[in-house]
Amino acid sequence: MTTTSNPLKIGILSFAHGHAQSYASEIAARRGATLAGVWDADAERGRAMAERYATTFYPIEAELLALGLDGVVVASENIHHRRLTELAADSGVKAVVSEKPLATTLEDARAMIDYCAARGVKLATAFPCRHSPAFQRLRAQVEAGALGDILAVRGTNRGTMPGGWFIDLPLSGGGAVIDHTVHVADLLWLLLGKEATEVHAEIGNGFYHEGYDDTGFLTIGYEGGVFATLDTSWSRPKTFPTWGDVTLQVVGTSGVMDLDMFGQQLEHYEDATGRVTWPGWGSSLDGALVDGFLKLCAGEDAPDIATGEDGLRALAIALAAYRAAEAKQVVTV
Amino acid sequence: MTYRVALVGAGNMGGWHATHWKRMEGIEIVGVLDPRQDAAAALGPAFSDWETMLAMAKPDIIDICTPTPNHREYVERAAAAGKAIFVEKPLSRSMEDCEAIVAAVEKAGVPAMAGHVVRYFPEFAAAKKIIDEGGVGTPATVRTARLSGFPNITGRENWYANPDKSGGVVLDMILHDFDWLRWTFGPVRSVMAKGLFGSSRFDKGLDYALVTLRFASGVVGHVTGSWAHPSGFQTTFEVAGDKGLIAHDSLKSVSLSSSLRGAEGGRAAVIMPESPMIPNDDPYYQELNAFVQALRAGMTPPVTVYDALEAARIALAALESIATGKAVTL
Numbered sequence: 248m249t250t251t252s253n254p255l256k257i258g259i260l261s262f263a264h265g266h267a268q269s270y271a272s273e274i275a276a277r278r279g280a281t282l283a284g285v286w287d288a289d290a291e292r293g294r295a296m297a298e299r300y301a302t303t304f305y306p307i308e309a310e311l312l313a314l315g316l317d318g319v320v321v322a323s324e325n326i327h328h329r330r331l332t333e334l335a336a337d338s339g340v341k342a343v344v345s346e347k348p349l350a351t352t353l354e355d356a357r358a359m360i361d362y363c364a365a366r367g368v369k370l371a372t373a374f375p376c377r378h379s380p381a382f383q384r385l386r387a388q389v390e391a392g393a394l395g396d397i398l399a400v401r402g403t404n405r406g407t408m409p410g411g412w413f414i415d416l417p418l419s420g421g422g423a424v425i426d427h428t429v430h431v432a433d434l435l436w437l438l439l440g441k442e443a444t445e446v447h448a449e450i451g452n453g454f455y456h457e458g459y460d461d462t463g464f465l466t467i468g469y470e471g472g473v474f475a476t477l478d479t480s481w482s483r484p485k486t487f488p489t490w491g492d493v494t495l496q497v498v499g500t501s502g503v504m505d506l507d508m509f510g511q512q513l514e515h516y517e518d519a520t521g522r523v524t525w526p527g528w529g530s531s532l533d534g535a536l537v538d539g540f541l542k543l544c545a546g547e548d549a550p551d552i553a554t555g556e557d558g559l560r561a562l563a564i565a566l567a568a569y570r571a572a573e574a575k576q577v578v579t580v
Numbered sequence: 581m582t583y584r585v586a587l588v589g590a591g592n593m594g595g596w597h598a599t600h601w602k603r604m605e606g607i608e609i610v611g612v613l614d615p616r617q618d619a620a621a622a623l624g625p626a627f628s629d630w631e632t633m634l635a636m637a638k639p640d641i642i643d644i645c646t647p648t649p650n651h652r653e654y655v656e657r658a659a660a661a662g663k664a665i666f667v668e669k670p671l672s673r674s675m676e677d678c679e680a681i682v683a684a685v686e687k688a689g690v691p692a693m694a695g696h697v698v699r700y701f702p703e704f705a706a707a708k709k710i711i712d713e714g715g716v717g718t719p720a721t722v723r724t725a726r727l728s729g730f731p732n733i734t735g736r737e738n739w740y741a742n743p744d745k746s747g748g749v750v751l752d753m754i755l756h757d758f759d760w761l762r763w764t765f766g767p768v769r770s771v772m773a774k775g776l777f778g779s780s781r782f783d784k785g786l787d788y789a790l791v792t793l794r795f796a797s798g799v800v801g802h803v804t805g806s807w808a809h810p811s812g813f814q815t816t817f818e819v820a821g822d823k824g825l826i827a828h829d830s831l832k833s834v835s836l837s838s839s840l841r842g843a844e845g846g847r848a849a850v851i852m853p854e855s856p857m858i859p860n861d862d863p864y865y866q867e868l869n870a871f872v873q874a875l876r877a878g879m880t881p882p883v884t885v886y887d888a889l890e891a892a893r894i895a896l897a898a899l900e901s902i903a904t905g906k907a908v909t910l
Contacts, residue, residue, distance in 0.1 A: 447772045
């Protein structure tokens, strides 16, 4: 992480995705970086965020991008990732990190990658889960052969229904499946080092009975016969003690390892709210993501950070799941 | 009246059934058929020949606890003899055999019950009651898991390791989940499964399956079956609906845990979680007692061979999906 006298100037394009607030506070907390300004299509939200993170709100993207930024965080609605990433790339930044999913179509994702590459801009995908210390420990154990040959993985990334634009399909590109496939798909890529070849999916709307998918059960086949399933459903009720989970059960010839990425939790019973909650106490994964992103902004390598290609690879599985559900059969990725 | 019970098969399950039959009022074990005469004699009057047992022991109930491949033969014999039948799960290894069993029972008009004991496990029964009462609203997703090591039998053939006889973890173990799921959520419309069955891994003593189900109701289900866990036994389930969620983990929901020093005084040899029940709440006692109560009342037993056939249909579809790589529509 750089600590030169000239801190890296970072801008945030849109706070539509709640994770933007986490990135903003992580950036603001680092001596080597400064949050130079923010833009948001929703001016009221943009001003509030600028005030919260002690920076300037710019009502027009170009005004923010004219500051000579080193890096830009894109945390808009999914449909706008491509446009904002390309705007940022045009401004001469060294790196752009886009919230996941990278885009809503493979064409957009590929275009973002190519556009950035042509301008010498590093494109990153916001996959904080790969920075989890528990996942990295699991991955190291797998690579050291502790589980023998990996045979199968059972994954979940279940959550509460996020509402807002996440369930407005023209803005999100899909519901629970596009929202929650990509994190675990990325973890599986890192763990297996193999490409997914085929996908089957049962998709439904049994929780909210609306036009968006709130249920997704994927079966994924990998090169060499390894298989995985993934539950992407927004199945946590409003009263659930936490937002959701990321779990992996990894089965190998020498045994089984179970990852509960956010299992570092307390149980909190609070009469004032009438609720039970599970506050997490694990390491900040967004902090690790921001550290890597700032390295890219400083012109350094950050091999642990998910690239645009990583974002595209994960998106392809989510989009294949929608095709499979439509076809009611296994499809190739 | 006292019912006269003849056990067929004196293996693990036969022994377990005998324990509960002996505790039950109005039940007498009058015969145990097994080529291993010592094992048979340990449970009751030993017989090595079906006809002899039938003639001499004069049983009212035939309790079939043989390995899966022998179920059809003994159901057909018992039905032809007009006996009440209790048959262990899985009903059989093929749909053809399952249909023959149902046909034999129907033709003879004898009462018959299948050993889908998970319906009598109190945590599963309690969850179903809450679901039926609307405790999660309309169910949308359900996940269950049944995890253990590869089953082993010492001193005789380990028929579980023979894929043609046992059907692996899918037919022998998560069949329990399929029955409970069908009982709770209704018929299944399609099955997608991946697993180690049929691969060289199975031959090396590993089986693991991930099965996705779509119910006619729209509910989406997922069942994990493992014979790949080196130690311990665990079941978990979670049912989520539009108004709530109910979950269980057998390793967390326990009433007694012990960590005992090994013989050498060093590390714990085993860490053992337990959830003991009073004897009459034991699921095996409950299911056998439910069968007897149905017989006494002249009612259809609560888990029929048709139910068992439908559970086997799901499991066999999962094995077909594993073999073909495609989703199977029922």
